[in-house]
Amino acid sequence: xxxxxxxxxxxxxxxxxxxxxxxxxxxxxxxxxxLSARHDxxxxxxxxxxxxxxxxxxxxxxxxxxxxxxxxKLVADELTGSPDHALLLHADTAGSKAAxxxxxxxxxxxxxxxxxxxxxxxxxxLDDCACVGSLGPYLVSNTIGRNxxxxxxxxxxxxxAGYQAVCDQMAAEGIAIRMCGGETADVGDLVRTVDVGCTxxxxxxxxxxxxxxxxxxxxVIVGFASTGQARWESSPNAGIGSNGLTSAxxxxxxxxxxxYPETWAPEIDPSLAYxxxxxxxxxxxxxxxxxxxxxxxxxxxxxxxxxxxLLAAIPREDFHGLIHCSGGGQAKLVKFGRPGAARGxxxxxxxxxxxxxxxxxxxxxxxxxxxxxxxxxxCGHRLEAIVPANRVEACLAVAKxxxxxxxxxxxxxxxxxxxxxxxxxxxxxxxxxx
Amino acid sequence: xxxxxxxxxxxxxxxxxxxxxxxxxxxxxxxxxxLSARHDxxxxxxxxxxxxxxxxxxxxxxxxxxxxxxxxKLVADELTGSPDHALLLHADTAGSKAAxxxxxxxxxxxxxxxxxxxxxxxxxxLDDCACVGSLGPYLVSNTIGRNxxxxxxxxxxxxxAGYQAVCDQMAAEGIAIRMCGGETADVGDLVRTVDVGCTxxxxxxxxxxxxxxxxxxxxVIVGFASTGQARWESSPNAGIGSNGLTSAxxxxxxxxxxxYPETWAPEIDPSLAYxxxxxxxxxxxxxxxxxxxxxxxxxxxxxxxxxxxLLAAIPREDFHGLIHCSGGGQAKLVKFGRPGAARGxxxxxxxxxxxxxxxxxxxxxxxxxxxxxxxxxxCGHRLEAIVPANRVEACLAVAKxxxxxxxxxxxxxxxxxxxxxxxxxxxxxxxxxx
Numbered sequence: 001x002x003x004x005x006x007x008x009x010x011x012x013x014x015x016x017x018x019x020x021x022x023x024x025x026x027x028x029x030x031x032x033x034x035l036s037a038r039h040d041x042x043x044x045x046x047x048x049x050x051x052x053x054x055x056x057x058x059x060x061x062x063x064x065x066x067x068x069x070x071x072x073k074l075v076a077d078e079l080t081g082s083p084d085h086a087l088l089l090h091a092d093t094a095g096s097k098a099a100x101x102x103x104x105x106x107x108x109x110x111x112x113x114x115x116x117x118x119x120x121x122x123x124x125x126l127d128d129c130a131c132v133g134s135l136g137p138y139l140v141s142n143t144i145g146r147n148x149x150x151x152x153x154x155x156x157x158x159x160x161a162g163y164q165a166v167c168d169q170m171a172a173e174g175i176a177i178r179m180c181g182g183e184t185a186d187v188g189d190l191v192r193t194v195d196v197g198c199t200x201x202x203x204x205x206x207x208x209x210x211x212x213x214x215x216x217x218x219x220v221i222v223g224f225a226s227t228g229q230a231r232w233e234s235s236p237n238a239g240i241g242s243n244g245l246t247s248a249x250x251x252x253x254x255x256x257x258x259x260y261p262e263t264w265a266p267e268i269d270p271s272l273a274y275x276x277x278x279x280x281x282x283x284x285x286x287x288x289x290x291x292x293x294x295x296x297x298x299x300x301x302x303x304x305x306x307x308x309x310l311l312a313a314i315p316r317e318d319f320h321g322l323i324h325c326s327g328g329g330q331a332k333l334v335k336f337g338r339p340g341a342a343r344g345x346x347x348x349x350x351x352x353x354x355x356x357x358x359x360x361x362x363x364x365x366x367x368x369x370x371x372x373x374x375x376x377x378x379c380g381h382r383l384e385a386i387v388p389a390n391r392v393e394a395c396l397a398v399a400k401x402x403x404x405x406x407x408x409x410x411x412x413x414x415x416x417x418x419x420x421x422x423x424x425x426x427x428x429x430x431x432x433x434x
Numbered sequence: 435x436x437x438x439x440x441x442x443x444x445x446x447x448x449x450x451x452x453x454x455x456x457x458x459x460x461x462x463x464x465x466x467x468x469l470s471a472r473h474d475x476x477x478x479x480x481x482x483x484x485x486x487x488x489x490x491x492x493x494x495x496x497x498x499x500x501x502x503x504x505x506x507k508l509v510a511d512e513l514t515g516s517p518d519h520a521l522l523l524h525a526d527t528a529g530s531k532a533a534x535x536x537x538x539x540x541x542x543x544x545x546x547x548x549x550x551x552x553x554x555x556x557x558x559x560l561d562d563c564a565c566v567g568s569l570g571p572y573l574v575s576n577t578i579g580r581n582x583x584x585x586x587x588x589x590x591x592x593x594x595a596g597y598q599a600v601c602d603q604m605a606a607e608g609i610a611i612r613m614c615g616g617e618t619a620d621v622g623d624l625v626r627t628v629d630v631g632c633t634x635x636x637x638x639x640x641x642x643x644x645x646x647x648x649x650x651x652x653x654v655i656v657g658f659a660s661t662g663q664a665r666w667e668s669s670p671n672a673g674i675g676s677n678g679l680t681s682a683x684x685x686x687x688x689x690x691x692x693x694y695p696e697t698w699a700p701e702i703d704p705s706l707a708y709x710x711x712x713x714x715x716x717x718x719x720x721x722x723x724x725x726x727x728x729x730x731x732x733x734x735x736x737x738x739x740x741x742x743x744l745l746a747a748i749p750r751e752d753f754h755g756l757i758h759c760s761g762g763g764q765a766k767l768v769k770f771g772r773p774g775a776a777r778g779x780x781x782x783x784x785x786x787x788x789x790x791x792x793x794x795x796x797x798x799x800x801x802x803x804x805x806x807x808x809x810x811x812x813c814g815h816r817l818e819a820i821v822p823a824n825r826v827e828a829c830l831a832v833a834k835x836x837x838x839x840x841x842x843x844x845x846x847x848x849x850x851x852x853x854x855x856x857x858x859x860x861x862x863x864x865x866x867x868x
Binding site for chain 1: 480488491492496499507509513514523524525526527529530532533573574576577579582583584586594610612613614615617618619621622624625626627628629631633635636637680683695696697698699701702
């Protein structure tokens with residue numbers, strides 16, 4: 001059986017159960033790398049464990065897959081039995097960005113705001129998969145968990161339309177993404193508003209896998225902007241992606257706490273709910289093309305066509321790494337490198353993009369130390385390629401053709417011991433992540 | 435772009451937004467088949483739309499796949515390009531059964547109660563896939579959305595262990611299920627306690643697909659019990675599966691409303707939350723091997739080894755349908771039949787299994803009309819095979835070897851017009867579902 005709980009008892013009658021509710025005291029958690037005690041406490045107060053130590057402990061015994069150093073897990077192709085192929089089955093959600101879409105919609109934004117949430121969920125998967133060199137075809141199954149008392153059918157329609165719109169947009173770029181249906185569950189006892197997620201399946205030749213374990217000293221790190229308007233986009237993007245939205249929402253926005261209790265956990269200290277000073281409709285400081293709301297809700301850009309073009313222009317073996325700077329932001333690289341090497345990689349980034357206005361606004365509102373801002377938000381580029389120096393020019397040319405800003409943001413050096421280090425040298429200070 | 439919402443505005447400055455909150459008045463919904471107005475109102479009051487009319491409207495334009503009459507959606511095998519194969523990518527969750535597990539755990543049940551929830555989520559997928567004739571290998575990606583303020587890491591560990599336990603149990607039966615990782619998100623602003631779901635991928639020869647569109651007059655319906663203890667199980671099952679748990683929980687249980695507000699939607703009328711008279715630890719009326727809690731939390735049985743053995747014993751072409759009586763219960767068949775035929779199928783079931791004690795207790799507590807009980811809960815068998823009469827004996831022999839009770843529960847007749855009808859002739863009355 002799958003668990004220790006017995007569905008039956010040898011002794012008929014009530015099972016002995018503890019007399020009262022279980023105390024909730026898991027004890028202090030270890031701090032996430034790069035997080036000060038004060039701010040990790042603030043994350044925990046909101047129920048966000050930035051370091052995911054608990055999660056990593058829970059899955060510690062799981063296999064890392066065929067390429068343990070690759071950006072995401074690849075498994076043997078048991079669907080066909082081919083020893084030359086690998087499979088990706090990758091799940092993610094839009095996270096608490098869905099709660100923000102709900103808030104904006106209740107405040108008057110069109111229901112199509114939820115189409116962007118579908119894009120968020122899908123792109124968080126697609127761009128992870130593309131970082132191991134998969135270019136599809138992608139098959140997608142999606143799940144929507146909703147509180148039907150707050151979220152009517154038109155929201156479901158907008159989510160479904162959002163998925164299809166990404167498929168159509170990528171089809172125009174020659175990239176195949178197929179929606180295979182999904183599940184919509186009315187679970188108001190579980191979900192406060194609406195939870196939007198999906199799973200992507202893909203298959204690829206093992207010989208074509210980009211294995212980030214090949215990143216080594218001497219390589220150059222090319223960053224690709226998360227802002228601007230890519231060739232396949234119809235409007236500019238503020239760059240946010242789908243990470244850090246719980247903090248950003250509560251620290252930037254104010255005045256919504258009492259009106260929308262369904263958008264925040266009642267277990268948190270109410271003084272931490274929407275404790276910022278901005279309204280959704282205010283202009284974004286530093287970039288009046290956006291409102292605070294439209295900036296925070298910028299749908300996550302997919303870099304898929306860019307990655308496809310990069311892989312067409314440069315031999316695959318020269319991609320030592322493609323990194324999606326999602327959770328972990330500019331410190332994401334620290335998880336990847338040469339496993340088991342006596343000396344790890346030291347990723348030195350000393351030429352980051354100028355900080356986009358949205359991230360400046362988030363820092364100004366949160367008061368987060370910059371070290372934390374850089375390890376939660378992408379802060380300017382959400383994709384980086386780690387390549388030999390002689391491939392930089394080609395990377396920049398491909399990016400230009402995609403209308404995405406790109407630049408060398410750093411390089412790989414040898415660390416002075418085992419393990420990897422990310423060293424950010426910014427105009428605001430130098431920050432280390434181990 | 436994926437939506438109508440513009441991330442920018444031509445006119446710098448605040449976007450005009452409606453001045454106040456959006457009224458929530460989606461209007462009356464059409465009734466689900468077989469639901470009376472009074473009880474559908476009660477479902478809606480709890481935010482459960484039994485008929486899923488809204489959901490079906492939202493996805494009405496989506497393709498039905500390669501076999502529109504099959505039990506679940508099959509798509510072209512774009513992963514290999516083989517015209518002879520089809521793919522399944524299938525998502526489901528444990529639904530509100532996870533809230534019940536949380537309640538039991540807080541009341542003193544071991545944390546392994548959550549392992550059963552993983553089994554629920556996985557089996558809801560596997561058994562759907564098996565109903566089109568897929569026997570794996572199955573690849574699984576899972577998602578856990580949790581409120582970290584209520585749900586510590588040990589719960590995640592129990593869920594992960596639960597998935598693995600099903601894999602191990604089925605491996606012993608020669609059925610391959612591989613966990614491919616997943617995503618655990620701390621989203622307390624979205625999820626009250628914990629939401630548990632997964633997605634299953636599988637590939638099969640198109641020639642081996644069981645297409646329920648082949649069910650036709652003259653066929654016999656064999657039911658396979660949801661209760662008892664199958665050969666691969668270590669304890670008896672009360673038969674519940676993963677459907678109807680919102681109603682069952684609130685109508686059977688009492689005394690938990692004020693202590694566990696995190697387990698029910700605050701938008702519902704509080705008088706509908708835990709309005710029953712039972713405690714979790716009370717013996718189940720009619721079957722003291724179970725408590726109310728252990729019966730409701732019986733992990734969903736997988737019929738996979740049974741289906742594998744059926745397909746080994748009987749030619750595939752003689753399986754005109756395999757139906758997983760999940761959402762829709764004994765009325766599930768009404769969705770399947772001969773598409774476009776001038777006369778549909780009339781599924782007459784006049785020899786159902788004796789009602790298991792748990793479903794009797796649910797009816798006694800809810801006061802639901804029996805027509806509704808049969809269309810929400812499986813009421814005795816959660817799998818049925820629709821075969822020619824000369825295959826019945828083999829079905830029963832295979833079931834016996836699996837230690838699963840089986841019997842002929844009905845037959846397929848010709849309807850007197852287009853569309854399908856399910857006619858249940860029970861000792862309590864005759865119920866029709868169209």
